[in-house]
Amino acid sequence: MVDPIFDYQFRLILIGDSTVGKSSLLKYFTDGKFAELSDPTVGVDFFARIIEVQDGTRIKLQLWDTAGQERFRSITKSYYRNSVGALLVYDVCNRSSFEHIPLWMMEAKRHIEPHRPVFALVGCKVDLVGTDNKNGARREVTCEEARMFAEENGLHHVETSAKTGLNVEEAFVLVAQEVYNRIQTGEYKVEDGWDGIKTGFNRPNGMDFNLLEAETVQSTCC
């Protein structure tokens, strides 16, 4: 069971072509396990995990694992709205999955409007690269071009492996930290009727002290 105490809940959505490894990525992130075989996702599945951002604030990530299959497209798009972050997932050994990324991104932007989510570009299955295995997997997307695309579009980029666990944690922490930073700067707010960001049920006392400190700082500036 998830540790119940957290300060914020961020809703992140994972999107990308079918079989690129979204569910495996999430499974590793939440369970620390890798399943060689898994059923295709139906509609959307949910995962959750609490992490800590740099200042120790506890964030519950509620992760929406969408089906990549074309037939669920009409359904999954109705799940975008309440997301504060989106992980654009592709398979480094699947060129077309990378080429579809811009489409996924546009789709997400369109449905998350008027909110502007944090995006991250996540390449999966890097464990398959470089191993002359019998599956014949070969890298079809270079790290450089992915990085270039990410820079052009102002995204974070990371290459992961749900099998070895490489960068899995980083991918999610990256997004969570960015969302948290934007809360700190006031760009994001907790809003009624929008579930992208929620405050936790049990806010530790520390937060109250922060508020008090903030107040005194304010009063001394005049």
Next chain:
Amino acid sequence: MATSDSEDFESADEGHGSPDKKERKKRLSSSNYSDNALETEQKASNTPKKSSNVKNVEEIPKETDGWDDFDIDDNEPAPTPAPAKSNVQNQNKTIEDKPSNVKESKKSQDTGWDDFEDWGEEDTSSNVQKPEPKPVQSKPQPAQSQKPEPNIQEVTDRLAAASTGGGGWGWGWSVDSLLSTATAGISTITSQVSQGISTVLETGIGAPDPEELARRSVKTNETKTDRPAPAQEADKRPETGSEQEASAGDAAFPFGSLLSGVTKFVETTGTKVIHGGLDTLETIGKKTMEVLQDGDPGLAKKRAMLGLGAGDKPVLSQVLREAKAKAEEEDKVREEKREAKEVHYENLFDDFEGLVHLEALEMLSRQVSMRIEERIRSVDVEKRQDIKETLQQVAELCEMPEEDDDDEESPSEDLSKPDAFHERLQTATQDLGLKLQFLPLVKQYTDVLAYLSSPDADSVKSVYKRGVSSLAQGTALSVEQYHKAAEMLLVKTRRSTADEADALTQMTVVLTKHISELATLFTEKLNALPSDNKEQVNTYITNIFLEAGNSSTYIQNAFQLALPILQIGAV
């Protein structure tokens, strides 16, 4: 009156100090521009005329006298007052009668001084004009302008005769006869002058109202016209100095009074300035303190910020101890909260993803409802009715049946409870045409049964906690089934709404029964456990049933949310 008088005096004194400048300023800034224009024009002609004008000019000396006096005062006291007196006294009478004239003229001269050399010219014309402006001016003036002329003329004549020929300022006092003109007269003059000046000054310093300005300008014009030109010329030309000398002589008399006036003036201005400065400083200081203390009475915060706090600096060890205590306290609170949350049904339901499945289902439901509405709107009125009827029929199919199928409750004896549960679920949903995953539900059931028959379930509290948790989990898994069913129905190619509705209704029945089964299992276990606190057990049992009711509500809500998804298959 006393105060006002004194004030006047002061201001008048001020005038003495730097009359020219002030007047100049006024002129420049006020309506005198037009005058200036005239003046300039006149200038050309003035110079030649002066000689001829002398008469007119001569009148002026008195005024100039006033001026010169001021300047001169400092330098020298009236050299020969006595002799002058005799001469002057005659005049004095006249002058006294119309001191106001002199005063005014002085004033005007002050002002006119620099600006208008040409005035001499105008004098003639101005003399004629005088009557007009007078009314506008203060009352004394009119009298002055009319009467003074003769008197003054006499004086000026005398002056002219007596003139030693010294041009500029200094000359005045050398003329004895003139100087002696009239102490008395002068004293009156000075007082009047001072008054006049004070008014001028006051208006000049403050924002003068247009009327005032107009009046003043007129005055100055008059005075100038009367006799300013000479004075100026005198400055420039020693020849004309005679007039000035005369004026200087006049000036010499007032010396004493003027001096005292000056000193007093200086004093008062000094004190005024100082007081004003102090007042300003005080105001600034007060204001500053106000601002500083705003929202910080006693400056406590600011003192603290600056580290000026008196002796209340914390000791490090104490701070650390307090911090540790605080941390422990926090941990304790956190632990308590965690504990409390462990048996909080809603939180558990959320943790088992029940809430989010419900939410996602709601999203789908809302969107499909909108699609249905759109569809209704887009068709003919006749068809609309058909669609509505169809929707109604589907809704009716989804109504929960009365609890009359207890017969089915007898499962095959050779099946375990979880398997029987699984079978019932599959039977219920076989017409749905979907491949739902019931295994998590079955597994959870198995786990619950295993737990209840295990030695772990030995305390009332742990059984209760497990009971609430199991209900939440079972409900979450059930809700997930509706969510999944809805998603799959939406992407299903061939819909058979009636069957689907019936299947989902059956599933709802099975699931709600499953929930109450779970509740019964836990309450039985609670009852079976030995406990000292029967009341506590009863509370737990009540809570379990309460949460079971809660669970059924969630499940039926989920079912209702799925209704539009069933309906859209039919329209």
